[in-house]
Amino acid sequence: MTGGSESWLSWVFKFVNFAVLVGVLIKFAGKPFKDYFINRHNTVKDKFEEAEKLLREAQEMKATYEMRLEGLNKEIEEFKKAVLDDAEREKKKIQDEAAAFASKLREQATLTYTQEAKEVRDRIKGEMVKLTMEQAEKLVKERLTREDHNKMVEEFIEKMGSLN
Amino acid sequence: MISQSIAKRYAKGLFAVGEKDGRYREYLTAMESILEVFNKEKQLGRALMLPILEMKKRKELLGDIMKACDAPLPLANMFSMLLEKNRMGYINLIKDVYSELVDEKEGRIRGTLYTAYPLVDTMKNRIETELKKKLQKDVILQIIEDKTLIGGVKVNVKGTIIDGSVKQQLETLKENILKE
Numbered sequence: 001m002t003g004g005s006e007s008w009l010s011w012v013f014k015f016v017n018f019a020v021l022v023g024v025l026i027k028f029a030g031k032p033f034k035d036y037f038i039n040r041h042n043t044v045k046d047k048f049e050e051a052e053k054l055l056r057e058a059q060e061m062k063a064t065y066e067m068r069l070e071g072l073n074k075e076i077e078e079f080k081k082a083v084l085d086d087a088e089r090e091k092k093k094i095q096d097e098a099a100a101f102a103s104k105l106r107e108q109a110t111l112t113y114t115q116e117a118k119e120v121r122d123r124i125k126g127e128m129v130k131l132t133m134e135q136a137e138k139l140v141k142e143r144l145t146r147e148d149h150n151k152m153v154e155e156f157i158e159k160m161g162s163l164n
Numbered sequence: 165m166i167s168q169s170i171a172k173r174y175a176k177g178l179f180a181v182g183e184k185d186g187r188y189r190e191y192l193t194a195m196e197s198i199l200e201v202f203n204k205e206k207q208l209g210r211a212l213m214l215p216i217l218e219m220k221k222r223k224e225l226l227g228d229i230m231k232a233c234d235a236p237l238p239l240a241n242m243f244s245m246l247l248e249k250n251r252m253g254y255i256n257l258i259k260d261v262y263s264e265l266v267d268e269k270e271g272r273i274r275g276t277l278y279t280a281y282p283l284v285d286t287m288k289n290r291i292e293t294e295l296k297k298k299l300q301k302d303v304i305l306q307i308i309e310d311k312t313l314i315g316g317v318k319v320n321v322k323g324t325i326i327d328g329s330v331k332q333q334l335e336t337l338k339e340n341i342l343k344e
Contacts (some may be wrong), residue, residue, distance in 0.1 A: 152316040156328035
Protein backbone atom coordinates (compact mmCIF):
# COMPACT_ATOMS: atom_id res chain seq x y z
CA MET A 1 0.00 0.00 0.00
CA THR A 2 2.17 2.97 -1.17
CA GLY A 3 2.08 5.83 -3.46
CA GLY A 4 -0.86 7.57 -1.90
CA SER A 5 -3.60 5.42 -3.37
CA GLU A 6 -5.73 3.02 -1.58
CA SER A 7 -6.27 -0.53 -2.62
CA TRP A 8 -9.62 -1.92 -3.62
CA LEU A 9 -9.41 -4.12 -0.51
CA SER A 10 -9.43 -1.02 1.66
CA TRP A 11 -12.53 0.14 -0.15
CA VAL A 12 -14.14 -3.24 0.37
CA PHE A 13 -13.20 -3.14 4.04
CA LYS A 14 -14.70 0.35 4.43
CA PHE A 15 -17.84 -0.72 2.65
CA VAL A 16 -18.17 -3.83 4.82
CA ASN A 17 -17.45 -1.76 7.90
CA PHE A 18 -20.15 0.69 6.91
CA ALA A 19 -22.56 -2.11 6.11
CA VAL A 20 -21.85 -3.66 9.52
CA LEU A 21 -22.46 -0.24 11.10
CA VAL A 22 -25.70 0.16 9.23
CA GLY A 23 -26.69 -3.36 10.15
CA VAL A 24 -25.87 -2.75 13.82
CA LEU A 25 -27.79 0.54 13.71
CA ILE A 26 -30.80 -1.09 12.06
CA LYS A 27 -30.60 -3.96 14.51
CA PHE A 28 -30.40 -1.89 17.66
CA ALA A 29 -31.80 1.58 16.83
CA GLY A 30 -34.28 0.73 14.09
CA LYS A 31 -37.25 0.03 16.35
CA PRO A 32 -36.87 3.07 18.66
CA PHE A 33 -36.50 5.29 15.56
CA LYS A 34 -39.52 3.71 14.02
CA ASP A 35 -41.52 4.11 17.25
CA TYR A 36 -40.35 7.68 17.59
CA PHE A 37 -41.46 8.57 14.09
CA ILE A 38 -44.76 6.75 14.47
CA ASN A 39 -45.34 8.61 17.74
CA ARG A 40 -44.26 11.79 16.18
CA HIS A 41 -46.57 11.13 13.26
CA ASN A 42 -49.48 10.38 15.63
CA THR A 43 -48.81 13.45 17.75
CA VAL A 44 -48.71 15.72 14.73
CA LYS A 45 -51.82 14.01 13.38
CA ASP A 46 -53.63 14.56 16.77
CA LYS A 47 -52.50 18.15 16.84
CA PHE A 48 -53.85 18.63 13.34
CA GLU A 49 -57.14 17.02 14.29
CA GLU A 50 -57.36 19.10 17.45
CA ALA A 51 -56.52 22.21 15.49
CA GLU A 52 -59.19 21.33 12.98
CA LYS A 53 -61.68 20.69 15.78
CA LEU A 54 -60.81 23.97 17.42
CA LEU A 55 -61.12 25.72 14.10
CA ARG A 56 -64.51 24.13 13.57
CA GLU A 57 -65.64 25.11 17.04
CA ALA A 58 -64.33 28.61 16.53
CA GLN A 59 -66.18 28.84 13.25
CA GLU A 60 -69.35 27.53 14.89
CA MET A 61 -68.92 29.96 17.76
CA LYS A 62 -68.30 32.75 15.27
CA ALA A 63 -71.46 31.83 13.42
CA THR A 64 -73.41 31.68 16.71
CA TYR A 65 -72.04 35.04 17.82
CA GLU A 66 -72.73 36.53 14.46
CA MET A 67 -76.28 35.24 14.67
CA ARG A 68 -76.61 36.46 18.23
CA LEU A 69 -75.12 39.79 17.27
CA GLU A 70 -77.63 40.08 14.53
CA GLY A 71 -80.40 39.14 17.03
CA LEU A 72 -78.95 41.59 19.52
CA ASN A 73 -79.12 44.39 16.98
CA LYS A 74 -82.71 43.52 16.39
CA GLU A 75 -83.34 43.40 20.13
CA ILE A 76 -81.64 46.75 20.56
CA GLU A 77 -83.85 48.19 17.86
CA GLU A 78 -86.94 46.73 19.50
CA PHE A 79 -85.85 47.90 22.94
CA LYS A 80 -85.13 51.36 21.57
CA LYS A 81 -88.56 51.43 19.97
CA ALA A 82 -90.23 50.20 23.17
CA VAL A 83 -88.37 52.79 25.24
CA LEU A 84 -89.36 55.52 22.81
CA ASP A 85 -92.98 54.32 22.83
CA ASP A 86 -92.95 54.25 26.63
CA ALA A 87 -91.42 57.70 26.77
CA GLU A 88 -94.03 58.95 24.32
CA ARG A 89 -96.84 57.39 26.34
CA GLU A 90 -95.39 58.81 29.56
CA LYS A 91 -95.07 62.21 27.93
CA LYS A 92 -98.69 62.08 26.81
CA LYS A 93 -99.80 60.92 30.26
CA ILE A 94 -97.89 63.73 31.96
CA GLN A 95 -99.31 66.24 29.48
CA ASP A 96 -102.85 64.94 30.06
CA GLU A 97 -102.40 65.00 33.82
CA ALA A 98 -100.96 68.49 33.69
CA ALA A 99 -103.88 69.62 31.54
CA ALA A 100 -106.39 68.01 33.93
CA PHE A 101 -104.62 69.53 36.92
CA ALA A 102 -104.58 72.93 35.28
CA SER A 103 -108.26 72.61 34.47
CA LYS A 104 -109.01 71.59 38.05
CA LEU A 105 -106.95 74.49 39.36
CA ARG A 106 -108.85 76.86 37.06
CA GLU A 107 -112.16 75.45 38.28
CA GLN A 108 -111.06 75.69 41.91
CA ALA A 109 -109.85 79.24 41.41
CA THR A 110 -113.13 80.19 39.76
CA LEU A 111 -115.08 78.57 42.56
CA THR A 112 -112.97 80.24 45.25
CA TYR A 113 -113.28 83.55 43.48
CA THR A 114 -117.06 83.20 43.15
CA GLN A 115 -117.39 82.13 46.77
CA GLU A 116 -115.17 84.86 48.10
CA ALA A 117 -116.88 87.46 45.94
CA LYS A 118 -120.23 86.27 47.29
CA GLU A 119 -118.93 86.38 50.85
CA VAL A 120 -117.64 89.90 50.37
CA ARG A 121 -120.93 90.95 48.74
CA ASP A 122 -122.91 89.37 51.56
CA ARG A 123 -120.69 90.98 54.17
CA ILE A 124 -121.02 94.40 52.61
CA LYS A 125 -124.74 93.90 52.16
CA GLY A 126 -125.06 92.74 55.78
CA GLU A 127 -123.11 95.72 56.99
CA MET A 128 -125.21 98.09 54.89
CA VAL A 129 -128.46 96.52 56.09
CA LYS A 130 -127.24 96.62 59.68
CA LEU A 131 -126.38 100.31 59.43
CA THR A 132 -129.63 101.08 57.61
CA MET A 133 -131.61 99.22 60.23
CA GLU A 134 -129.82 100.98 63.06
CA GLN A 135 -130.60 104.28 61.42
CA ALA A 136 -134.21 103.26 60.80
CA GLU A 137 -134.57 102.09 64.42
CA LYS A 138 -133.14 105.36 65.64
CA LEU A 139 -135.53 107.37 63.45
CA VAL A 140 -138.55 105.27 64.45
CA LYS A 141 -137.63 105.62 68.12
CA GLU A 142 -137.39 109.40 67.75
CA ARG A 143 -140.61 109.79 65.80
CA LEU A 144 -142.88 107.08 67.20
CA THR A 145 -145.41 108.54 69.63
CA ARG A 146 -147.71 106.91 72.11
CA GLU A 147 -150.58 107.52 69.69
CA ASP A 148 -148.70 105.59 67.01
CA HIS A 149 -148.16 102.81 69.53
CA ASN A 150 -151.87 102.71 70.39
CA LYS A 151 -152.68 102.63 66.70
CA MET A 152 -150.32 99.71 66.26
CA VAL A 153 -151.98 97.86 69.15
CA GLU A 154 -155.38 98.50 67.50
CA GLU A 155 -154.05 97.03 64.27
CA PHE A 156 -152.61 94.10 66.22
CA ILE A 157 -155.99 93.36 67.79
CA GLU A 158 -157.75 93.63 64.42
CA LYS A 159 -155.23 91.30 62.86
CA MET A 160 -155.72 88.78 65.68
CA GLY A 161 -159.47 89.04 65.12
CA SER A 162 -159.09 88.39 61.41
CA LEU A 163 -156.92 85.34 62.15
CA ASN A 164 -159.62 83.73 64.32
CA MET B 165 -135.57 69.77 84.56
CA ILE B 166 -135.21 67.64 87.73
CA SER B 167 -136.51 70.47 89.91
CA GLN B 168 -139.49 70.85 87.56
CA SER B 169 -140.24 67.15 87.89
CA ILE B 170 -139.97 67.28 91.72
CA ALA B 171 -142.20 70.37 91.86
CA LYS B 172 -144.75 68.67 89.60
CA ARG B 173 -144.89 65.65 91.90
CA TYR B 174 -145.70 67.75 95.00
CA ALA B 175 -148.10 70.07 93.17
CA LYS B 176 -150.00 67.18 91.63
CA GLY B 177 -150.22 65.42 95.02
CA LEU B 178 -151.67 68.47 96.72
CA PHE B 179 -153.96 69.19 93.79
CA ALA B 180 -155.33 65.63 93.87
CA VAL B 181 -156.25 66.14 97.52
CA GLY B 182 -157.75 69.56 96.72
CA GLU B 183 -159.77 68.15 93.82
CA LYS B 184 -161.08 65.42 96.05
CA ASP B 185 -162.21 67.70 98.86
CA GLY B 186 -163.08 70.56 96.47
CA ARG B 187 -160.73 72.99 98.21
CA TYR B 188 -157.99 73.20 95.57
CA ARG B 189 -158.51 76.94 95.08
CA GLU B 190 -158.32 77.55 98.82
CA TYR B 191 -154.97 75.71 98.91
CA LEU B 192 -153.61 77.97 96.18
CA THR B 193 -154.69 81.12 98.04
CA ALA B 194 -153.17 79.80 101.26
CA MET B 195 -149.95 78.85 99.48
CA GLU B 196 -149.75 82.35 97.93
CA SER B 197 -150.27 84.03 101.30
CA ILE B 198 -147.57 81.88 102.93
CA LEU B 199 -145.15 82.70 100.10
CA GLU B 200 -145.99 86.34 100.53
CA VAL B 201 -144.93 86.06 104.17
CA PHE B 202 -141.68 84.42 103.06
CA ASN B 203 -141.11 87.18 100.53
CA LYS B 204 -141.74 89.90 103.07
CA GLU B 205 -139.72 88.22 105.80
CA LYS B 206 -136.70 87.02 103.87
CA GLN B 207 -134.94 85.86 107.05
CA LEU B 208 -137.86 83.62 107.90
CA GLY B 209 -137.71 81.96 104.53
CA ARG B 210 -133.95 81.56 104.77
CA ALA B 211 -134.21 80.06 108.28
CA LEU B 212 -136.52 77.38 106.91
CA MET B 213 -134.69 76.72 103.69
CA LEU B 214 -131.09 76.67 104.96
CA PRO B 215 -130.10 73.97 107.43
CA ILE B 216 -128.62 76.43 109.92
CA LEU B 217 -131.19 75.80 112.63
CA GLU B 218 -131.86 72.35 114.05
CA MET B 219 -134.62 70.44 112.31
CA LYS B 220 -136.72 70.41 115.48
CA LYS B 221 -136.60 74.19 115.75
CA ARG B 222 -137.33 74.62 112.06
CA LYS B 223 -140.37 72.36 112.42
CA GLU B 224 -141.61 74.42 115.33
CA LEU B 225 -141.10 77.60 113.34
CA LEU B 226 -142.96 76.17 110.34
CA GLY B 227 -145.78 75.01 112.60
CA ASP B 228 -146.12 78.54 113.97
CA ILE B 229 -146.23 80.00 110.47
CA MET B 230 -148.85 77.48 109.36
CA LYS B 231 -150.93 78.27 112.40
CA ALA B 232 -150.57 82.03 111.91
CA CYS B 233 -151.58 81.73 108.23
CA ASP B 234 -154.37 79.33 109.09
CA ALA B 235 -153.02 76.89 106.48
CA PRO B 236 -155.22 73.91 105.57
CA LEU B 237 -153.91 70.58 106.90
CA PRO B 238 -152.87 69.01 103.53
CA LEU B 239 -150.89 72.16 102.69
CA ALA B 240 -149.27 72.22 106.13
CA ASN B 241 -148.37 68.54 105.68
CA MET B 242 -146.78 69.25 102.31
CA PHE B 243 -144.70 72.08 103.79
CA SER B 244 -143.65 69.79 106.63
CA MET B 245 -142.62 67.10 104.15
CA LEU B 246 -140.62 69.62 102.11
CA LEU B 247 -138.86 70.78 105.27
CA GLU B 248 -137.98 67.25 106.33
CA LYS B 249 -136.57 66.45 102.90
CA ASN B 250 -134.75 69.78 102.61
CA ARG B 251 -136.80 70.73 99.58
CA MET B 252 -138.15 74.07 100.78
CA GLY B 253 -136.26 75.69 97.90
CA TYR B 254 -138.76 74.18 95.45
CA ILE B 255 -141.78 75.92 96.99
CA ASN B 256 -142.02 78.77 94.46
CA LEU B 257 -141.85 76.30 91.58
CA ILE B 258 -144.47 74.09 93.26
CA LYS B 259 -146.75 77.12 93.57
CA ASP B 260 -146.35 77.91 89.85
CA VAL B 261 -147.11 74.34 88.81
CA TYR B 262 -150.05 74.17 91.21
CA SER B 263 -151.37 77.46 89.84
CA GLU B 264 -151.17 76.02 86.31
CA LEU B 265 -153.09 72.95 87.44
CA VAL B 266 -155.81 75.18 88.94
CA ASP B 267 -155.95 77.22 85.71
CA GLU B 268 -156.19 74.06 83.66
CA LYS B 269 -158.97 72.75 85.87
CA GLU B 270 -160.90 76.00 85.49
CA GLY B 271 -160.24 76.25 81.73
CA ARG B 272 -157.88 79.16 82.03
CA ILE B 273 -154.51 79.92 80.57
CA ARG B 274 -151.91 82.51 81.57
CA GLY B 275 -149.55 84.47 79.40
CA THR B 276 -147.43 87.57 79.17
CA LEU B 277 -148.17 90.73 77.24
CA TYR B 278 -145.07 92.78 76.46
CA THR B 279 -145.73 96.39 75.53
CA ALA B 280 -143.51 99.30 74.54
CA TYR B 281 -145.76 101.83 76.31
CA PRO B 282 -148.22 101.47 79.23
CA LEU B 283 -151.42 99.86 77.99
CA VAL B 284 -154.96 100.83 78.91
CA ASP B 285 -157.08 98.05 80.47
CA THR B 286 -159.57 98.08 77.62
CA MET B 287 -156.87 97.16 75.14
CA LYS B 288 -155.54 94.42 77.38
CA ASN B 289 -159.08 93.04 77.77
CA ARG B 290 -159.63 93.10 74.01
CA ILE B 291 -156.40 91.19 73.43
CA GLU B 292 -157.46 88.64 76.08
CA THR B 293 -160.85 88.29 74.36
CA GLU B 294 -159.25 87.69 70.98
CA LEU B 295 -156.92 85.12 72.50
CA LYS B 296 -159.86 83.44 74.23
CA LYS B 297 -161.58 83.08 70.86
CA LYS B 298 -158.44 81.64 69.37
CA LEU B 299 -157.46 79.25 72.19
CA GLN B 300 -161.00 78.42 73.41
CA LYS B 301 -159.87 79.17 76.96
CA ASP B 302 -159.93 82.14 79.32
CA VAL B 303 -156.67 83.99 79.00
CA ILE B 304 -155.11 86.05 81.76
CA LEU B 305 -152.25 88.25 80.64
CA GLN B 306 -149.57 89.74 82.81
CA ILE B 307 -148.30 93.04 81.42
CA ILE B 308 -144.57 93.69 81.19
CA GLU B 309 -143.31 96.98 79.80
CA ASP B 310 -140.45 96.43 77.36
CA LYS B 311 -138.94 99.51 75.72
CA THR B 312 -136.79 97.40 73.38
CA LEU B 313 -139.96 96.66 71.40
CA ILE B 314 -139.85 100.37 70.28
CA GLY B 315 -143.62 100.29 69.61
CA GLY B 316 -146.51 97.81 69.58
CA VAL B 317 -147.04 94.67 71.64
CA LYS B 318 -145.95 91.03 71.84
CA VAL B 319 -147.91 88.18 73.41
CA ASN B 320 -146.48 84.96 74.79
CA VAL B 321 -149.00 82.32 75.81
CA LYS B 322 -147.56 78.92 76.70
CA GLY B 323 -144.69 79.31 74.28
CA THR B 324 -146.87 80.62 71.43
CA ILE B 325 -145.61 84.07 70.50
CA ILE B 326 -147.60 86.62 68.53
CA ASP B 327 -145.36 89.56 67.82
CA GLY B 328 -146.75 92.89 66.57
CA SER B 329 -143.88 95.07 67.71
CA VAL B 330 -141.85 97.56 65.66
CA LYS B 331 -138.73 95.61 66.62
CA GLN B 332 -140.14 92.50 64.96
CA GLN B 333 -141.21 94.45 61.88
CA LEU B 334 -137.71 95.86 61.53
CA GLU B 335 -136.26 92.35 61.94
CA THR B 336 -138.58 91.00 59.24
CA LEU B 337 -137.64 93.88 56.96
CA LYS B 338 -133.95 93.20 57.57
CA GLU B 339 -134.36 89.49 56.80
CA ASN B 340 -136.25 90.26 53.60
CA ILE B 341 -133.56 92.66 52.39
CA LEU B 342 -130.84 90.13 53.16
CA LYS B 343 -132.72 87.39 51.31
CA GLU B 344 -132.91 89.41 48.09
